Amino acid sequence: MTTGLARYDFAERAIHWLSALSFLYAAFTGLAMWSHKLYWLAGVFGGGNATRFAHPWAGLIFALVLGFMFRRWAGQMRLDREDRVWLRKSHQYAMNQDEGMPEAGRFNAGQKMLFWLQSVAAVALLATGVVLWFPEWMPRFLRLVAISLHPLAAVLAIALIILHIYMGTAVIPGAFRAMIHGRVTSGWVKAHHPKWFRLTLR
Ligand code: HEM
Numbered sequence: 001m002t003t004g005l006a007r008y009d010f011a012e013r014a015i016h017w018l019s020a021l022s023f024l025y026a027a028f029t030g031l032a033m034w035s036h037k038l039y040w041l042a043g044v045f046g047g048g049n050a051t052r053f054a055h056p057w058a059g060l061i062f063a064l065v066l067g068f069m070f071r072r073w074a075g076q077m078r079l080d081r082e083d084r085v086w087l088r089k090s091h092q093y094a095m096n097q098d099e100g101m102p103e104a105g106r107f108n109a110g111q112k113m114l115f116w117l118q119s120v121a122a123v124a125l126l127a128t129g130v131v132l133w134f135p136e137w138m139p140r141f142l143r144l145v146a147i148s149l150h151p152l153a154a155v156l157a158i159a160l161i162i163l164h165i166y167m168g169t170a171v172i173p174g175a176f177r178a179m180i181h182g183r184v185t186s187g188w189v190k191a192h193h194p195k196w197f198r199l200t201l202r
Pocket residue numbers: 007016019020021023024066107110111112114115118161164165168169172175176177178179
């Protein structure tokens with residue numbers, strides 16, 4: 001039986017969970033190669049050689065899936081005037097003082113920022129990752145840029161995802177279920193995305 005309101009359709013959930021899986025795989029295998037203190041992680045992925053082999057492929061799959069996510073959501077993630085006010089007041093949101101915050105549409109401005117920053121990080125990871133995958137074909141200058149930029153972009157992406165997982169699981173009850181079953185209650189939408197409720201769902 002289906003109850004509640006539709007938040008994510010099947011394609012959106014499939015794209016999301018494929019991006020999550022490929023991201024985690026690429027992140028953990030990357031961390032294993034990044035620091036000898038984290039090399040024990042390579043054991044989880046079948047040893048050093050398997051980790052070295054799998055990492056760029058997982059990264060490539062992540063970039064591809066993120067391309068599908070981009071095509072699907074970029075139009076809905078544009079920041080409008082109210083979103084900019086929301087961002088200026090985001091400290092209030094973080095302190096749980098929602099009164100006076102502009103009403104969020106289907107996605108609030110924080111979710112939109114995550115989407116754009118994650119997209120920028122993914123492009124940087126892909127571009128620098130390809131250079132590191134085929135170093136023998138690349139000029140020395142590009143290799144030097146890639147060696148420094150790749151881990152920086154990875155640290156940004158991992159920090160964003162830690163925040164995203166925390167928000168989606170611990171802070172906003174019902175959000176995780178929405179990404180599993182696709183549905184939410186009307187009370188949930190009114191509480192977290194009132195403008196979306198007013199404009200499209202009522
Ligand atoms: C690995 C664990 C992950 C978990 C547990 C997770 C959880 C969630 C949840 C619960 C939502 C629904 C939020 C809502 O509707 O209020 C969501 C949405 C979303 N997720 Fe994830 N996610 C994960 C990984 C990722 C990754 C790797 C990306 C992309 C790089 C991503 C990008 C998004 C985007 C763009 C949305 C829609 C906007 C937003 O809610 O931020 N997620 N995620």
